[in-house]
Ligand SMILES: O=C1C=c2cc(C(=O)O)[nH]c2=CC1=O
């Protein structure tokens with residue numbers, strides 16, 4: 001959420017977060033070497049949709065101005081909270097070398113690659129984030145009872161990934177004794193769903209590259225559009241098999257059975273107005289296809305669902321919400337049927353994959369606690385990227401500037417990422433702009449009935465033509481052969497005829 005260096009009482013009171021990449025005095029944002037400068041933060045001022053009627057009650061409005069109003073603006077290819085990094089997809093001391101990582105199908109990884117990925121996740125779960133800390137109170141209580149200490153905590157790299165998703169979906173606290181307001185979601189049910197989760201993954205991938213010291217590390221993906229009711233990645237060499245002793249648990253042969261979740265104390269957050277902290281509590285709950293009360297979520301999406309959703313032409317449609325129809329975004333998110341029509345009982349694609357997990361991974365405030373979340377969302381992002389690349393040329397790829405639900409307008413700084421990053425910055429083709437690409441074999445569209453009939457007709461015509469041709473040849477061959485059968489006779493006669501001719505010509509002379 002914010003750099004550790006900035007969340008001092010003085011830093012918060014000043015509203016300025018412009019650290020130096022070198023720690024040298026008078027080098028805020030690397031200004032002494034031209035990497036950046038400390039500027040006022042601009043936040044989206046466009047009107048948001050009617051879903052959130054409590055303007056002025058929530059720290060996340062016009063993010064991040066409630067906490068900081070000045071931060072680093074980095075020049076050229078430089079990036080990061082102190083301009084000490086390179087923009088995504090670039091590397092080297094001057095950030096002028098392109099680097100692209102490849103996100104692969106986790107099922108196509110070798111045993112060693114799978115083990116390395118599982119180990120890297122375990123390391124991220126244990127390693128304290130080197131730069132960022134999380135707030136555990138709303139701003140009005142951030143200075144703590146003594147007014148001197150500030151209510152921020154260290155958190156591990158992976159738990160930070162969980163916490164940011166929780167913070168973005170948490171309810172608006174309306175005061176003691178009052179119901180918290182749940183009609184707000186800064187990362188779902190709007191156009192920002194795809195851009196928010198894209199940056200969410202990018203941050204984790206970058207944090208893990210730094211942690212491993214491996215700039216080529218890439219998050220893999222889970223192709224969940226395989227139909228059926230089997231969780232093919234739920235094996236002990238990957239994300240954990242089902243426990244033999246607890247239908248809702250993970251096998252003790254998997255390291256993920258040792259993981260403990262954060263952000264479970266929803267009751268407390270909503271009644272006391274506190275915020276999830278880094279305390280870990282219970283094991284991951286997971287029971288794939290086990291929700292017998294909801295048969296629709298006992299199956300995974302089909303390959304055809306991906307094909308259908310990729311064929312939708314419009315990125316998002318008014319009201320830019322979970323009720324939108326013919327919206328690629330609402331369809332890939334899973335509130336509309338794969339063909340685009342909104343239906344309140346439908347859950348498809350991304351949402352269906354979450355609900356299929358039937359446990360921690362299907363509860364929005366908890367879901368990233370189950371690491372399947374990472375692979376589920378890289379595949380969702382792959383579909384988003386494929387859609388962008390297929391439709392950008394058509395000129396129909398338009399991200400709404402206003403009237404989207406709060407947090408989802410194009411120029412809104414995505415909550416609670418730092419340094420501030422707008423939805424618009426993630427609404428680009430990943431390979432050319434963000435330094436990663438996907439290795440995916442997209443399913444091809446099944447033929448329609450009319451196409452099948454056309455193909456059948458053409459096939460019949462071809463067969464008739466070929467058979468006709470063969471018969472024709474056979475008849476001709478046969479008649480030729482029978483002609484051949486006469487040949488010795490014809491030949492004999494021809495020979496005798498020639499003999500007679502010769503005698504006749506000699507007698508004339
Ligand atoms: O973690 C999530 C859980 C979800 C449940 C639904 C639903 O459609 O009911 N959607 C979800 C999105 C999530 O991110």
Ligand SMILES: [Cu+2]
Nearest residue numbers: 165188197367
């Ligand atoms: Cu999500």
